[in-house]
Amino acid sequence: MSEYRQDPLSRRWVIIGSDRASRPNEFIEYPVRRQPLPCPFCIGHENETPPDVARYSNGSPDRWLVRVVPNKFPALTPEESVCNQCEPLANGRGGTSRTAGSIPGFGCHEVIIESPRHVASFAELSAVEAELVFRAYRDRILTLKGEGQYRYVQVFKNVGAGAGASLEHVHSQLVGLPGVPEVVAQELESCRDHFAQVGTPLVADLLGQELAAGERIVATTANFVALCPYASRFPYETWILPRRAEPSYETAEPGEFGELARLMQDVIGRIERAAGGAPYNCVLHTQPFDTSADDHYHWHIEIIPRLTKVAGFEWGTGCFINPFHPEMAAEHLRSSPAAG
Numbered sequence: 420m421s422e423y424r425q426d427p428l429s430r431r432w433v434i435i436g437s438d439r440a441s442r443p444n445e446f447i448e449y450p451v452r453r454q455p456l457p458c459p460f461c462i463g464h465e466n467e468t469p470p471d472v473a474r475y476s477n478g479s480p481d482r483w484l485v486r487v488v489p490n491k492f493p494a495l496t497p498e499e500s501v502c503n504q505c506e507p508l509a510n511g512r513g514g515t516s517r518t519a520g521s522i523p524g525f526g527c528h529e530v531i532i533e534s535p536r537h538v539a540s541f542a543e544l545s546a547v548e549a550e551l552v553f554r555a556y557r558d559r560i561l562t563l564k565g566e567g568q569y570r571y572v573q574v575f576k577n578v579g580a581g582a583g584a585s586l587e588h589v590h591s592q593l594v595g596l597p598g599v600p601e602v603v604a605q606e607l608e609s610c611r612d613h614f615a616q617v618g619t620p621l622v623a624d625l626l627g628q629e630l631a632a633g634e635r636i637v638a639t640t641a642n643f644v645a646l647c648p649y650a651s652r653f654p655y656e657t658w659i660l661p662r663r664a665e666p667s668y669e670t671a672e673p674g675e676f677g678e679l680a681r682l683m684q685d686v687i688g689r690i691e692r693a694a695g696g697a698p699y700n701c702v703l704h705t706q707p708f709d710t711s712a713d714d715h716y717h718w719h720i721e722i723i724p725r726l727t728k729v730a731g732f733e734w735g736t737g738c739f740i741n742p743f744h745p746e747m748a749a750e751h752l753r754s755s756p757a758a759g
Contacts, residue, residue: 426650427613427621428606433650433739460588462535472529473558475551485551486532487559495526495594497568527563527595531555532588539587540578542688549680552591556703557676559593560669564708569595571603571707574668579698581725591701599707606704607714614715622717623664635745637752638685642675645686647745647752653727654743655690655752659683659720666706666716683720689755690724693748699724 425432459467462483473487533552534544541549560572576591577583599607613621629635629646637645637657645659659682665671671679690699705718726743733739 424650426648427625428609429602430605430609431650431652431737431739433652433741435650435741436744458537458586458588460532460586460590461537468530468532473555473562475555477547483535484545484548485534485555487555488530488532490528490530490592493526493528495524495528495596497525497527497595525568525597527569527593529559529593531559531591531593533591534589537587538589540687540691541576541589542684542691544589544684546677546681549684550677553676553680553683554673556591556593557669557671557673560705563595564669569597570709571596571599572705573600574703574705576701577698578700579696579725582698582700584698603704603707607707607710607716610715610717620664620715620717622660622719626660626662635749637689637749638682640678640682642672642678643682645682647749649745651741651743651745651748652739653724653741655694655724655726655748656741656745657686657690657722657752659686659722660717661719664715664717666710666712666714666718668703668705668718671718686722686752689752690722692755693751694724694726697724697726 421434421436423432424435457464465471465486468486469489469491471486471488474483475485476483531552533541534548538544541552544552556574560574563569563572572593572595574591574593578589610621613619613624617624626644629649630639630644635647635649637647639645642662643659644662645657647656648658659679661671661675691697700723702721702723703718704721706712706714706716710716727741729739
């Protein structure tokens, strides 16, 4: 039997479970694609990317472990002028007209190259490299926040051609935006409404319920929880959340980045083994810069394997069909053997 489920944070509806899981080709098979060398992200090819805006090493500045560079083919550029009177992306929350129009493509688009070695998976990084990636996210968010021209920074990772990646070498991206994305604006609204109604933070309440039930929990650490959300859009969709009700990623305790990196590597490894190396996207949702902590937001990371096809029904309705119950997905991920 199938059922409708609603995610209380995004207020997005999904259809969970049905006989569709047994349809031929319901789960997409993706071959592992190895990018032929030379790769512009590998060590020794630094002149093939724009100059660093940040570089991280393990004591030797000549031997970098993580680099941050401007995207060579940016979606947005800081050279465009800022339109202070416009509210791009989240107009519907601000009361601005929805009539057609345009504004200059102002923004910042950067690439985080996560290793000097040509590896394809975040799970293959060394512990030091993985932690430095999360530190780089924090540092770049703080830098762009300090410039005063951006309201939000979207950090994301595309892995595999089916998830939009053009290069195999492990990397992530960030885009500084002058407006707040619609999905984040909706999450903020949900958090405000919940707190106004019951006096407690929405995600903290959800997390408490999930930990008590246990059926959708994938893995836990002292400060973080990985779970398959109740209204998962895709098989093996997994979110990582801090246990502490913390609105902004960039204000997380610095000592927690190593713990977060280890959990991320563990979860990515489990998903890759369970899903046969399927492509996936990761997105970091954090509080916009000009939003009060009184909104009771809760930053989190969403890992979205691309195992099923987004087709006409999803595009027409905005409602996803997920043939694989998140309870079953979490059980499979929990039972996945630890990486060797």
